[in-house]
């Protein structure tokens with residue numbers, strides 16, 4: 188598993204060094220709109236803790252952090268009105284997964300039929 192890079196772009200957003208279009212924030216997470224949206228709703232949900240990837244998060248985050256993360260996801264999809272219509276959540280991981288930013292994040296895509304899983 189990769190070492191966490193304190194200077195990755197999402198770390199800079201968390202430190203307030205660069206801005207983001209914030210959707211939601213609490214003690215455990217920050218959620219903001221993706222800068223290059225692929226759907227009418229395209230939100231990135233990130234934990235505030237320093238986790239490189241979904242497997243790093245699963246292996247090393249506390250129960251409170253894991254609960255906080257998914258509770259926030261549930262709140263966000265409800266508030267955005269996509270809980271009923273449906274959405275896709277994606278966690279790209281590592282080189283083969285096409286992960287560009289090495290801070291664990293889940294893409295939340297919705298607001299239209301998202302299409303086939305892999306094209």
Ligand code: AMP
Pocket residue numbers: 196207219220221222223224231278279285286287288289
């Ligand atoms: P991934 O390939 O899963 O690592 O996705 C990284 C995502 O971060 C891409 O969808 C980018 O459009 C998005 N992104 C990169 N920089 C920013 C930024 N400053 N604010 C919002 N989204 C960003």
